[in-house]
Amino acid sequence: MQKQSAETLAQGLGWFSIALGAAELAAPRAMSRALGMEDRAGLIQAYGLREIATGIGILASDQPKPWVWGRVAGDALDMATLATGLADGKRGAVGAAMGGVAAMAALDWYCANQLGEAREARPMRDYSNRTGFPDTPEHMRGQAARDATILSPLL
Amino acid sequence: MRALCYHDKHDIRCDTVPDPEIEHPRDAIVRVTSCAICGSDLHLYDGFMPGMLSGDIIGHEFMGEVVEVGAANKKLKVGDRVVVPFTITCGECDQCRRGNFSVCERSNRNKAMADKMFGHSTAGLYGYTHLTGGYAGGQAEYVRVPYADSGPVKIPDGLTDDQVLFLGDIFPTGWQAAVQCDIQPTDTVAVWGAGPVGQFCVRSAILLGARQVVVIDNVPERLVMAEAGGAIPINFDEESVLDRLGELTGGKGPEKCIDAVGMEAHVNRSVDSIYDRVKQAVMLETDRAHVLREMIYVCRPAGTLSIPGVYGGLVDKIPFGALMNKGLTVRTGQTHVNRWTDDLLHRIEAGQIDPSFVITHKASLEDGPAFYKTFRDKQDGCVKVVLQP
Numbered sequence: 001m002q003k004q005s006a007e008t009l010a011q012g013l014g015w016f017s018i019a020l021g022a023a024e025l026a027a028p029r030a031m032s033r034a035l036g037m038e039d040r041a042g043l044i045q046a047y048g049l050r051e052i053a054t055g056i057g058i059l060a061s062d063q064p065k066p067w068v069w070g071r072v073a074g075d076a077l078d079m080a081t082l083a084t085g086l087a088d089g090k091r092g093a094v095g096a097a098m099g100g101v102a103a104m105a106a107l108d109w110y111c112a113n114q115l116g117e118a119r120e121a122r123p124m125r126d127y128s129n130r131t132g133f134p135d136t137p138e139h140m141r142g143q144a145a146r147d148a149t150i151l152s153p154l155l
Numbered sequence: 156m157r158a159l160c161y162h163d164k165h166d167i168r169c170d171t172v173p174d175p176e177i178e179h180p181r182d183a184i185v186r187v188t189s190c191a192i193c194g195s196d197l198h199l200y201d202g203f204m205p206g207m208l209s210g211d212i213i214g215h216e217f218m219g220e221v222v223e224v225g226a227a228n229k230k231l232k233v234g235d236r237v238v239v240p241f242t243i244t245c246g247e248c249d250q251c252r253r254g255n256f257s258v259c260e261r262s263n264r265n266k267a268m269a270d271k272m273f274g275h276s277t278a279g280l281y282g283y284t285h286l287t288g289g290y291a292g293g294q295a296e297y298v299r300v301p302y303a304d305s306g307p308v309k310i311p312d313g314l315t316d317d318q319v320l321f322l323g324d325i326f327p328t329g330w331q332a333a334v335q336c337d338i339q340p341t342d343t344v345a346v347w348g349a350g351p352v353g354q355f356c357v358r359s360a361i362l363l364g365a366r367q368v369v370v371i372d373n374v375p376e377r378l379v380m381a382e383a384g385g386a387i388p389i390n391f392d393e394e395s396v397l398d399r400l401g402e403l404t405g406g407k408g409p410e411k412c413i414d415a416v417g418m419e420a421h422v423n424r425s426v427d428s429i430y431d432r433v434k435q436a437v438m439l440e441t442d443r444a445h446v447l448r449e450m451i452y453v454c455r456p457a458g459t460l461s462i463p464g465v466y467g468g469l470v471d472k473i474p475f476g477a478l479m480n481k482g483l484t485v486r487t488g489q490t491h492v493n494r495w496t497d498d499l500l501h502r503i504e505a506g507q508i509d510p511s512f513v514i515t516h517k518a519s520l521e522d523g524p525a526f527y528k529t530f531r532d533k534q535d536g537c538v539k540v541v542l543q544p
Binding site for chain 2 (some may be wrong): 014018056058059061123125126127128129130131132133134137138140141142143144145146
């Protein structure tokens with residue numbers, strides 16, 4: 001995968017994160033009921049905030065890689081939370097949700113691995129002789145101000 | 156012919172396209188010998204400017220040899236060597252006659268669209284969105300130059316392309332930014348951004364006699380280049396801009412501030428720059444205005460803000476109360492290139508300045524797309540890329 005495609009995928013994941021987070025914030029009870037985990041509505045809202053923050057981080061950052069890794073960590077947290085629902089929740093719904101999270105985790109993992117590293121350290125070019133002037137800046141200071149032709153009559 | 160074409164955000168390609176033709180008796184066709192990638196081209200590359208279509212030829216800094224002239228064009232002849240200003244000017248409208256070339260009333264053929272967006276249109280520009288006329292740009296082997304008996308600047312023998320190419324944009328842009336500051340011998344001029352325009356702002360401010368010139372950036376090579384031109388560098392990654400400017404001005408702030416950054420201000424650790432980046436990412440704001448806010452805050456009361464940096468749309472959280480109560484003067488605009496070219500050409504001929512100092516990379520047109528990325532990411536010490544078709 002080219003780096004540009006990975007960046008496009010990361011952007012998609014960022015928007016997905018924001019959309020999922022908004023849904024978790026807006027309808028935590030409906031989600032928790034669907035999973036048979038009614039006592040986790042507050043936790044789902046908190047996870048919604050996490051998703052939105054991660055999504056904004058991915059979209060806003062010039063280097064989205066750490067934020068995508070943040071999504072991977074969030075996926076692990078989601079899996080752990082859902083696993084607790086296997087015992088006392090709706091096993092079918094929880095299982096399906098875990099499958100979805102696992103698929104997203106794989107995509108997140110893939111994307112994070114494909115994204116480029118931050119700019120590497122490199123030798124610095126030396127432009128200390130690039131004055132643009134025939135003499136030292138101190139000598140050139142004010143040369144145009146002393147030149148009667150400088151200001152256009154149009155100004 | 157070969158030309159660099161915009162296809163999408165971060166997708167610029169060297170394509171084969173039809174050669175341009177004379178469309179109006181005042182036109183000329185120029186064979187491009189040198190062209191450059193401008194910082195404002197990066198706003199197109201990064202997808203921040205509306206009105207670009209796939210296949211548009213980009214580039215607005217170019218020069219070359221006249222190879223064809225329209226029947227009504229009495230100024231140019233085949234074989235003339237010209238630098239073409241990035242603003243297309245008719246030379247006859249009320250604004251052109253007043254020297255306000257960048258707001259020529261006739262050259263934007265999509266004027267109605269720009270009127271809707273800005274209230275009143277600016278001039279037509281080469282290779283810079285359909286809002287400014289949708290004209291084919293100069294990162295190409297040939298360019299059609301409209302109103303070619305008005306804008307192009309004839310170059311005398313003996314001067315190289317590297318010496319004069321930047322007369323079409325960044326040299327007069329830096330010069331106008333400094334002139335708009337009305338620099339006095341006692342002034343401190345602070346320049347945000349040590350990119351190509353910032354470099355010319357520094358040298359212009361020195362030539363115009365500023366007591367001290369300060370430049371603010373975080374790219375070490377660019378700061379060194381600005382220092383070579385007489386500026387005191389501030390690396391905002393390493394020290395507080397406000398504290399350092401305070402130290403340099405006895406706590407009073409610089410009298411004159413120049414924004415040579417524009418809409419894509421670097422996202423640093425400041426709260427407002429992160430706020431801008433987030434709002435921009437979720438499409439609630441178009442431009443990142445950290446530099447504007449910092450200039451308003453730090454500028455000495457009754458001082459001047461000069462803004463050559465390009466802004467395209469909307470910004471928010473501008474401390475207008477500070478701007479008003481401090482009595483700051485704001486001067487901005489696209490560059491009235493032809494207002495300055497005769498004078499600046501004379502200065503180059505006289506040896507007062509050699510603009511080629513800013514060129515750090517040269518490449519073929521085919522390598523142009525890769526150099527957009529090199530320039531955007533400031534890799535390999537890249538300050539200015541010149542392409543030779």
